[in-house]
Structures are given as C-alpha cells and as structure tokens.
Amino acid sequence: MVKIQNIAVLTSGGDAPGMNACVRAVVRAAIYHGIGAYGVIDGFNGLIKNQFKKLDYHDVSNIIQRGGTILGTARCPDFLHKKERKKAFINLQALKIDALIIIGGDGSFKGASIFSHEFDLPIIGIPATIDNDITGTDYTIGFDTALNTIIDAVDKIRDTASSHHRVFLVEVMGNNSGILALNAAAASGAEEVFMPERNEDLQKFEEKLRRALAANKSSIIIVAEGDQIGGAKEVFAYLKDKNLSDKVRVAVLGHMQRGGSPSFLDRLNATLFGEQAVVELLQGNTNLYIGMHNNKVIASDINHTQVKSPPKNMDYLKIIRKLSVY
Template sequence: MKLPNKIGVLTSGGDAPGMNAAIRAVVRACAYNNLESVGVYRGFQGLIEGDFKELNARTVKNMINRGGTFLKSARCKDFLNAEGRRKAFDNLKRENVDALIVIGGDGSFAGASVFGKEFNFPVIGIPGTIDNDINGTDYTIGYDTALNTVVDAIDKIRDTANSHNRLFLVEVMGRGSGDIALNAGIGAGAEEILIPKLNMGLERLLDSLNRSKKSGKTSSIVVVSEGEKIGENILELAEYIEKNLPEYEVRVTVLGHIQRGGVPSCYDRVLASRFGVGAVDALLRGETNVMMGIIHNRIISIPFSEAIKGDNTIDEELIRVADIISI
C-alpha cells in the first residue's frame, strides 16, 4: 500500500467527550510526520458533500479540553448507497486525500469498512462512543467521562432520596451493553442495577427491594440501563413497583444526553491522544481497515470485521461485586 501524504479525519455517529482530543492528536501526529491533514465536517455527509477544511497543529489548539466534536457529526443515509460512497471517494481524490481516519462507533466502522474495501482506500477507525460497546477494546473514548457524569448525578439524587425516604429509578445510556449502568451503579452505591443482558425479572427486583426495606434501608437507588425490558419503559416500571410495594414512594430520573456532554476526563484525553497517534502510526505501517483499541493498557489494531461483530461481554466479577455490596 502506498503510504499517505494527506490524511483526512472525521467524526461520525453520536458525539463523545474526547473526540476533539482525538482529532487534535491525529492532526499533530500528521504534522510531526510531515504529513498534511484535512478535517471533514459532519461525518460521512460532509464526505459526500465535500465539506473539507485544511488543519494544522495550530488550528487544533485549545481543543483537548473541549467536549463534543468541532468537526460536528451527522447521520448519513446516502453513505449506505454505492452512489453516495462514490461521491465521497471522488471528493477525497479531488482534495488529494489518500487515507481516512474515522472516529465513531460500530455503525461508523461498518460504513468505513465497506468504503475502504470498495475503493481500496486506506481507512483506520478510532472508537469514540460513551457506550463502551465495541468489541476488541477495553475502553472507548468518552466512556470514562460519561461514567463520572452519571456517578456525580446519582450522588446528587441520593441526597434527595435520603431526605424524603424515596426510591429513585435512574435511567442511564449505554444501549444493551450495560457498562455504564453496571460501573456507575457500583460506584454510586446503587441497591439494584438493571441491564438487558442480565434479564433480572420483576419478581427478583421486588424481592431485592423488599430485602432492602427489611434490612433498614429507608431509601434506594435503582440504576436502569436504557433498553432494559423488565418493564415496557421506566415509567411503567415505576408504576409496577408502587402497585406491588406501596410502602415505596417512587421517582424517575432519565439522565439522557447530559451524559454525552461535558469536559472530557483526563483518562479520555490521554486515551484519545494515544488512539490518534496510533492511527497515524498504523497508516504509516501500511495498515488499513483496522480499528485502534486498548487491551491491558496497550494500544493495538484489530480488523474492522472483529470490532463490529459484537459488543463486549458483561464482567461477571463486577456483577458479583454489585450483588455483595448492595446488601
């Protein structure tokens, strides 16, 4: 594979704290290696529309501490079509861009993989999603920041729960993976954690809440991962608990998109920087159609086909810890 002279970088899918730090690292790694770099605005949509801007080490100053993505992100149905991908390829060639780094999640990598193979175009992925649900990496950019945001919010909710002897159901993001729910639940001292994969069931939840009440707890926090089907939705779950355990006064908090925003944590800034430099290094080694990952604190590259085949498994040891310390 011909080594690149000009590298494009874009962010795709949901935003995540640390994406700007990753862009910054890519651009400065390019500058360090005497390569040109160009930013693609609005993800694959900008790729199709030719929305490019030249970047250099100075244009990305003061970006490492900013949440979101200054390149912006967008969903793009046109990239699913061969015609749309052809337009994207033509725009890249017109701008003399000969390699692409995509920062996003598994959906973004699926599109990038098809594009790379279709046009024999070098593509590298950097995992950026708060859900931490990509196979082949211990952590994704944004997960640590989101986790701390959730724990901070639950800490505040517990003050109110304790003051009024209430049961709070707190819905968090994370899709079906449940990493945010499980780790934030442990970190914030939740009495129960509901995750789709664990399939806890209503009766076990009621039994657990009954035990908490009998043990002398006057308030409780239950963390619910979005996608949990123990009730049709979290409001119906609250109604069910109140109906069967009338001694509880139940309140619902859906944290929503507050979990995506905010200043990235130090860990996410460092991880994003390592991924950004690693992605440029991978291209200079002649690699393509791979995602950067971190396993046992080592930066690795794995094929897109491995990264997008499924999410990480739930940590059984953490489940056991959660059960023990919630008595």
C-alpha cells in the same frame, strides 16, 4: 513508510467526550510527519457533500479540554448507497486525500470498511462511544467521562433519596448495552441495576424493594434506557401496578451524559489512539481499529468489531448484590 500526501479525519455517530482530543492528536501527528490534514464536517455526510476543512496546528489548539466535536457529527443513511459512496470517493480524490481516519462506533466502522474495500482507500478506525461496547478493546473514548458524570449526578440524587427515605430509579444511556449502567451501579453504590443483557428476576426485585421500604431505607436503582422492561419510567409503571411506587421517584439523566470536559483518561487515551492511527497508516496498514488491551495500545482487524462479544465485567453484578444487604 508509505507515501501519503493528505489524510482526512471525521467523527461519526453519537458524540463522546475526548473526540476533540483525538482530532487534535491526528492532526498534529500528521503535521509532524509532513502530511496534510483535513477535517470532514458532520461525519460521512461531509464526505458526500464535499464539506472539508484544511486543518493546521493552530486549528486544533485549545480543544483538548472541550467536550463534543469541533467537526460535528451526524447519522448518514445516504452512505448505505454505493452511488453516494462514489461521490464521497470522488471528493476525496479531488483534494488528493490518500487515507481516512474515522472516530466513532461499530456502525461507523462497518461503513468505513465497505468504503475502503470498494475504492482501495486506506482507513483506520478509532473507537469513541460512551457505551464502551466495541468488541476487542477494553476501552472506548468517552466512557470514563460519562461514568464520572453519572456518578456525580447519583451522588447528588442520593442526598435527596437519603433525606426523604426514597427509592430513586436513575435512568442512564444504553439502548443496546448495559455496560455504562453496570459500571455506574458498581461505582456509585447502587442497590440494583437493570440492563438489556439479562432477564430481570422481578419477583426477587420486588421482595428486595419491599424490605427496603419496610425498613424506611433509601435506595438507588440504576436502569439502562434499553432494559428489557423499558427505561426507568417503565420500571416505575411496573412498581405502581404492584402498589410499590409511593416512595419511588424517577430521574432520567439523558444527554448530559454525553457532554462535559473529558476526563484525564479520555484525554490520554484519545491522544494515544489518534497518534497511533497516523502511524498505522504510514506503515501501510489499513482496515484496522486502534484499541486498548491490558493497558497497551493495540491495532486489530476492524471487521472484528462486527462480532459481538459478551458484555464486559458482568461479574460486577455479584459485587453489587453482595454489598446490597436488604
């Protein structure tokens, strides 16, 4: 195994349930192998501003069940500049930190890869985003918890929709990805889904909605915030122009989708990913990210995440429409 004295771990980008479980796994795996562990405060900003915290066994006790991230996270435009990345490397050198683990999304991985090549610093990425849109892995940390949060909210909204024979446009997160919306729609029994990856056939949607309203039936429509029409409010405005909005209501779930105690699946996968990241570094590997394929933990070239693949499970659309009988 490669000799590493200290590793640092940071969380970057949007927070995702399970990040704390992953931090815990990284720190305790490092301690098991006799390596020092540092947490970087507020993502790449902490690297530049020299905000590190030495973490021991007890620092990561009782965090596996907590949402968010104890390390904090933030966007960091300054990291785009080589001068600022140089500051970050000097700060790592001062603490004799030999390797870096980044828990975040593809944007974070891109910055980390550039940083690694510039300064010959071993790095491993761990995918954490509720959108589950990282190429090459079937699963990202936070996805399952976010889905459960959405489904719980939709179940409650459906009670009101059914009681008043209304149509609810439920907006979920997903600026550039409709994977969350698609999976939530399939699992919650929604009648339709709007997502950025496809052009909406608005005429067919209008016809379907008219039939539902004529039959005095309730409906749930899941809308990704980055849909080509816009979010749920924009879809509502479109329906209003068509005189179809009288019994239509909007529910925007917002940032509640990011929060909450992580599910079993997010805790388990975060733990597996964090431990494997430390193992990869000790084996002398770098510029990899940890993922899941066919229920097995894998390590792949981190640059592959920059090549976008088709959205996962688009065949769910057929199921949603087949089971929506209006």
